[in-house]
Amino acid sequence: MFARAKAMExxxxxxxxxxxxxxxxxxxxxxxxxxxxxxxxxHIVPYLRFxxxxxxxxxxxxxxxxxxxxxxxxFPKIRRAMVLRSALKKxxxxxxxxxxxxxxxxxxxxYIDGILSLTRKGIVCPYTTQHIKTLLKGNNFFKDxxxxxxxxxxxxxxxxYQTKSYPEARDFGYFIFDIRDRTTGKAVSVAERNxxxxxYSLPSAHNFGIFTAKDAGRLLGLVRKLGNDxxxxxxxxxxxxxxxxxxxxxxxxxxxxxxxxxxxFDYGQSFMFRRLVREAFQAYExxxxxxxxxxxxxxxxxxxxxxxxxxxxxxxxxxETTEDFKISVPDxxxxxxxxxxxxxxxxxxxxxxISESKRETIVSVKRHYPSTNDKIKAYLEGxxxxx
Amino acid sequence: MFARAKAMExxxxxxxxxxxxxxxxxxxxxxxxxxxxxxxxxHIVPYLRFxxxxxxxxxxxxxxxxxxxxxxxxFPKIRRAMVLRSALKKxxxxxxxxxxxxxxxxxxxxYIDGILSLTRKGIVCPYTTQHIKTLLKGNNFFKDxxxxxxxxxxxxxxxxYQTKSYPEARDFGYFIFDIRDRTTGKAVSVAERNxxxxxYSLPSAHNFGIFTAKDAGRLLGLVRKLGNDxxxxxxxxxxxxxxxxxxxxxxxxxxxxxxxxxxxFDYGQSFMFRRLVREAFQAYExxxxxxxxxxxxxxxxxxxxxxxxxxxxxxxxxxETTEDFKISVPDxxxxxxxxxxxxxxxxxxxxxxISESKRETIVSVKRHYPSTNDKIKAYLEGxxxxx
Numbered sequence: 001m002f003a004r005a006k007a008m009e010x011x012x013x014x015x016x017x018x019x020x021x022x023x024x025x026x027x028x029x030x031x032x033x034x035x036x037x038x039x040x041x042x043h044i045v046p047y048l049r050f051x052x053x054x055x056x057x058x059x060x061x062x063x064x065x066x067x068x069x070x071x072x073x074x075f076p077k078i079r080r081a082m083v084l085r086s087a088l089k090k091x092x093x094x095x096x097x098x099x100x101x102x103x104x105x106x107x108x109x110x111y112i113d114g115i116l117s118l119t120r121k122g123i124v125c126p127y128t129t130q131h132i133k134t135l136l137k138g139n140n141f142f143k144d145x146x147x148x149x150x151x152x153x154x155x156x157x158x159x160x161y162q163t164k165s166y167p168e169a170r171d172f173g174y175f176i177f178d179i180r181d182r183t184t185g186k187a188v189s190v191a192e193r194n195x196x197x198x199x200y201s202l203p204s205a206h207n208f209g210i211f212t213a214k215d216a217g218r219l220l221g222l223v224r225k226l227g228n229d230x231x232x233x234x235x236x237x238x239x240x241x242x243x244x245x246x247x248x249x250x251x252x253x254x255x256x257x258x259x260x261x262x263x264x265f266d267y268g269q270s271f272m273f274r275r276l277v278r279e280a281f282q283a284y285e286x287x288x289x290x291x292x293x294x295x296x297x298x299x300x301x302x303x304x305x306x307x308x309x310x311x312x313x314x315x316x317x318x319x320e321t322t323e324d325f326k327i328s329v330p331d332x333x334x335x336x337x338x339x340x341x342x343x344x345x346x347x348x349x350x351x352x353x354i355s356e357s358k359r360e361t362i363v364s365v366k367r368h369y370p371s372t373n374d375k376i377k378a379y380l381e382g383x384x385x386x387x
Numbered sequence: 388m389f390a391r392a393k394a395m396e397x398x399x400x401x402x403x404x405x406x407x408x409x410x411x412x413x414x415x416x417x418x419x420x421x422x423x424x425x426x427x428x429x430h431i432v433p434y435l436r437f438x439x440x441x442x443x444x445x446x447x448x449x450x451x452x453x454x455x456x457x458x459x460x461x462f463p464k465i466r467r468a469m470v471l472r473s474a475l476k477k478x479x480x481x482x483x484x485x486x487x488x489x490x491x492x493x494x495x496x497x498y499i500d501g502i503l504s505l506t507r508k509g510i511v512c513p514y515t516t517q518h519i520k521t522l523l524k525g526n527n528f529f530k531d532x533x534x535x536x537x538x539x540x541x542x543x544x545x546x547x548y549q550t551k552s553y554p555e556a557r558d559f560g561y562f563i564f565d566i567r568d569r570t571t572g573k574a575v576s577v578a579e580r581n582x583x584x585x586x587y588s589l590p591s592a593h594n595f596g597i598f599t600a601k602d603a604g605r606l607l608g609l610v611r612k613l614g615n616d617x618x619x620x621x622x623x624x625x626x627x628x629x630x631x632x633x634x635x636x637x638x639x640x641x642x643x644x645x646x647x648x649x650x651x652f653d654y655g656q657s658f659m660f661r662r663l664v665r666e667a668f669q670a671y672e673x674x675x676x677x678x679x680x681x682x683x684x685x686x687x688x689x690x691x692x693x694x695x696x697x698x699x700x701x702x703x704x705x706x707e708t709t710e711d712f713k714i715s716v717p718d719x720x721x722x723x724x725x726x727x728x729x730x731x732x733x734x735x736x737x738x739x740x741i742s743e744s745k746r747e748t749i750v751s752v753k754r755h756y757p758s759t760n761d762k763i764k765a766y767l768e769g770x771x772x773x774x
Contacts, residue, residue, distance in 0.1 A: 079771035090769030245771070261663075269660040274774050276659075277651055280695035281766060284703070293696060294689060301688020302681060308667035309680060316671070379668060382477030384466035384632070387661050 008065070010039055010048065017048075017063055020071065020183065023055055031055075040123070042344075045112070049122035050074065058185060060122035064112060072110045072118055073185030075151055075178075078235060078244045082281045084220055088213035088236070091243055096236045097190045098208040098219065101246055102175055103232040103255075104155030105162045107132070109174075110182050111142035119161070123345065127327060127338050128154060131172050141200040148196075149182035153205065160342055160349065160365065163325045166231075171328065175205045177235065187241040211236070219247070220286060227251030250279045250296060254303040262307040262321065265371040276300070315376045323367040324352070328360045335363035395452070397426055397435065404435075404450055407458065407570065410442055418442075427510070429731075432499070436509035437461065445572060447509035451499060459497045459505055460572030462538055462565075465622060465631045469668045471607055475600035475623070478630055483623045484577045485595040485606065488633055489562055490619040490642075491542030492549045494519070496561075497569050498529035506548070510732065514714060514725050515541060518559050528587040535583075536569035540592065547729055547736065547752065550712045553618075558715065562592045564622065574628040598623070606634070607673060614638030637666045637683060641690040649694040649708065652758040663687070702763045710754040711739070715747050722750035 014032060018025040031037050036051050050061040058074025081087030106120040107128055115136060117128040131154075136142075141150070157163050158171040166173065179196055180187045188196070197204045211219060223233050227249025236245045253275045260267040260275075283296050311321045329335040332354055342349045353364040379385070401419060405412040418424050423438050437448040445461025468474030493507040494515055502523060504516040518541075523529075528537070544550050545558040553560065566583055567574045575583070584591045598606060610620050614636025623632045640662045647654040647662075670683050698708045716722040719741055729736045740751040766772070 077773065079773060081769075082766035082772050083769060086767060086769030087771065088769075091771075264660075264664055264667075269656040272660065272663075273651075273656040274772070276648075276691055277695065278772070280648075280651075280692055280699060283692060284696050284699045293693060294685075297688035297692035298681075298685040299688065300692055301684035301686065304663055304691075305667055305670060305684040305687055306680060308664065309671050312667060312671045379469035380473060382468075382470065382473030382475075384474065384478075385469045385661070385665070386464065386466060 010065070013048075013063075013065055013069060017069055020069065021057055021061075023057060027055060043124050047124070051121070060108075060118070060120050061185075062118055062122045062124075066112075070110070070112050071183045072108055072116075072122075072149055073180065073182060074122060075106050075108060075120060076185070076244075078246045080278075081245050081247045082278065083285055084223075084247050085213075085216040085285065087245060087247075088216050088219075091245060092213050092236065092238060094238065095210045095212050096238050096243075098211050098222075099177060099204075099235050099237065100206040100208070100226065100231065101233045101235045101248060102153040102155050102166070102205050103162065103164050103252065104153040104173075105159070107152055107154045107174065109136075109150040109152070111146055115142070126334070126341060127160070127329070130330065130334070131328075132174055135174055135203075139200055139202070141196070141202065144200075145196075147182060148188075149180045150176050150202070151178040151180060152176040158326055158328050160325060160327060160338075160347065160367070174203060176202045177205050178241070189241055190237055190239045193241075205235075208234075210239075223247055223249045224286065230255070248278075250282045251299075253279055253282075254299055257300070257303040258307050261304050262311050263323075263369040263372045264308055264311070265375045266369040311372065312376055312380070315373060316380050320373055321369065323369070325365055325367070327363050327365060329363055331361055332356065332363075335361060339363075339365065397424075397452070400435075400450070400452055400456060404456055407456065408444055408448075410444060414442060430511050434511070438508070447495075447505070447507050448572075449505055449509045449511075453499075457497070457499050458570045459495055459503075459509075459536055460567065460569060461509060462493050462495060462507060463572070463631075465633045467665075468632050468634045469665065470672055471610075471634050472600075472603040472672065474632060474634075475603050475606075478632060479600050479623065479625060481625065482597045482599050483625050483630075483632075485598050485609075486564060486591075486622050486624065487593040487595070487613065487618065488620045488622045488635060489540040489542050489553070489592050490549065490551050490639065491540040491560075492546070494539055494541045494561065496523075496537040496539070498533055502529070513721070513728060514547065514716070517717065517721070518715075519561055522561055522590075526587055526589070528583070528589065532583075534569060535575075536567045537563050537589070538565040538567060539563035539590075545713050545715050547712060547714060547725075547734065547754070561590060563589045564592050565628070576628055577624055577626045580628075592622075595621075597626075610634055610636045611673065617642070635665075637669045638686075640666055640669075641686055644687070644690040645694050648691050649698050650710070650756040650759045651695055651698070652762040653756040698759065699763055699767070702760060703767050707760055708756065710756070712752055712754070714750050714752060716750055718748055719743065719750075722748060726750075726752065 014028050015025055018028040031054050036054060037048050038051055040047050040049060045064045045066060047065060048063040050057050050059060053059045058076055060074035062072040064070040108118045109132055110116055115129060115133045117125055117132045119125050152175050154174050155164060155166050156169045156172040157165045176197060178187050179193045226233060232252040233248030257275055260272055279300055283293055288296060314321045339349055339351055348368045349365050351363055352366050355362045401415050402412055405415040418441050423441060424435050425438055427434050427436060432451045432453060434452060435450040437444050437446060440446045445463055447461035449459045451457040495505045496519055497503055502516060502520045504512055504519045506512050539562050541561050542551060542553050543556045543559040544552045563584060565574050566580045613620060619639040620635030644662055647659055666687055670680055675683060701708045726736055726738055735755045736752050738750055739753050742749045
């Protein structure tokens with residue numbers, strides 16, 4: 001489809017890219033100078049990625065540097081309702097489709113000489129690519145629609161980003177929620193997307209149907225129920241796809257907190273704070289009784305304190321607190337090179353064990369959280385806290 | 388004692404101040420240029436204050452610009468033990484005196500033509516000064532020891548900084564914990580301080596006596612007991628005053644959190660985060676059982692969620708959430724000028740009511756928290772959260 005254009009400099013591409021993306025050429029040159037348009041060379045086709053949102057170009061937008069550059073626009077931020085009733089009244093005039101929000105990691109998939117899967121931040125992930133290649137084997141979607149991009153959530157235990165199992169996808173599943181033009185990022189309408197999902201039998205998140213702002217109470221109840229089933233929440237989509245809103249259950253928020261407080265010095269404080277505030281708004285909007293609020297508060301407190309104490313105990317006993325997960329790879333070599341890939345992303349992971357069988361190679365990985373381990377160790381040894 | 392030297396420029400004082408404080412003259416000039424040495428002109432004697440710690444000069448150090456400058460060195464940071472046993476073993480080789488830490492605000496008092504009381508950050512507080520003047524009326528401490536500085540905690544309901552009542556000081560009490568040379572900041576020894584407190588009948592925080600690092604278990608129990616009595620914790624002082632360590636009860640930490648989560652968008656996220664971590668370390672060190680940890684966690688969760696929900700409810704009902712307190716002043720005029728003084732400190736307060744009697748004038752004050760009120764109102768009206 002295209003020749004690798006190694007001899008060309010990045011700057012040679014900028015006029016063409018600026019034109020394709022509809023952005024001023026000087027502006028793009030400036031963005032490139034600031035380092036926000038990062039060149040990734042270690043891929044078979046070198047690519048540029050927007051590390052941050054810039055002038056309506058989404059964070060994670062990728063440009064593959066072929067003779068004719070190929071684009072994968074970043075997935076737009078979906079905004080979160082804090083008070084569902086009011087947010088729907090304000091932002092959703094007409095009917096909207098309600099779908100389940102799955103708790104995994106956002107993956108865009110495009111086709112250039114083959115399947116390529118990108119993380120939210122615009123990194124080609126060899127591990128995800130390999131698995132999605134397998135999932136989409138024999139599927140004609142990209143043959144018929146080469147300019148479209150599949151956007152979906154990868155869930156399951158076997159990945160290095162967000163390990164949560166679902167009954168429908170214990171180890172690795174990919175559920176499509178949006179289909180977009182890869183160059184403009186424009187989503188196809190809800191109806192068109194539903195049609196394409198059906199036509200190509202693409203797996204998708206559960207579709208609860210069409211609702212209106214008047215159904216806020218029912219949706220709150222639905223979110224509550226999803227939470228009780230240890231699921232995350234909902235995404236609401238206007239039928240023209242011009243508005244999307246997410247809303248998640250307190251139970252799921254508690255799970256995030258449990259996780260973050262296992263590694264308290266490695267997670268951002270605002271990550272925690274935002275979740276505490278969210279829980280209060282949801283408890284308020286649900287109109288919980290005093291007793292129910294207390295129960296909600298107890299659960300919240302336990303999601304904070306218990307993981308922290310467990311981590312302190314573990315470190316006090318001389319062990320390291322780590323995050324352990326498994327990945328399934330075709331062979332040992334690709335397992336090792338994937339760990340290297342994670343290191344480039346700033347994830348400090350090491351291989352714990354490799355189990356080879358005829359069918360697959362399972363690599364057990366440990367992710368390390370040095371700040372949490374070092375800080376807690378220092379306190380345990382008597383170091384002061386300065387506040 | 389000194390003439391007001393209005394005609395002199397601040398820079399004229401710098402060589403003398405540098406000499407007195409033992410700091411390089413050019414360094415001090417630089418600090419002055421950065422704005423960290425702030426001139427406060429609205430006091431009867433203009434003064435300079437160190438807004439931050441600089442080259443061993445403590446934050447809140449004040450220099451009164453008389454012909455012979457008068458100093459009030461800032462109160463040093465007392466470091467906090469996270470794990471009491473280890474901190475004592477590491478930092479307290481010998482016996483140390485254990486005193487109660489009261490939960491109020493830190494006030495240094497010196498004498499220059501009269502009593503002057505300073506907040507931690509080095510602001511002359513007219514309200515505190517007036518009350519401490521009354522408390523120390525007829526006391527000869529400063530007559531006999533003009534170069535010394537009293538350092539203590541103001542507690543009680545009637546103040547604008549930290550309103551917490553104690554049985555021994557419902558409205559306003561001043562409890563001395565350190566006595567220091569006002570120019571060098573050097574503390575007199577524990578024995579000497581105990582002697583001076585006794586000689587001049589100065590009120591002081593409760594003294595639990597002399598302990599050693601081996602008593603950590605007993606001290607943990609004592610802190611726990613203080614917490615259950617809704618008191619804050621302990622300060623441990625080496626007998627030569629070269630080392631001080633603070634340690635406070637989880638119950639007291641919970642009270643801080645309750646307060647902060649009433650105004651979640653006005654308090655720093657690190658204020659909250661540090662307290663969550665503290666609670667985990669204390670629960671760990673106390674060796675609590677699973678059941679006890681759950682109880683501790685429930686209490687923590689309730690200190691976070693319930694105040695936030697109460698605040699959301701209040702704002703949803705169209706009211707403003709504020710902090711209300713009373714101050715006792717000699718007359719209406721001084722009440723009003725004190726509110727002005729608070730405004731200069733960045734505290735947005737308004738007078739709610741004034742009750743005059745023969746004995747005193749009580750001003751009811753409302754402190755406003757605009758970020759919390761605005762942000763919650765916006766969410767209630769359907770504004771998105773961007774995360």
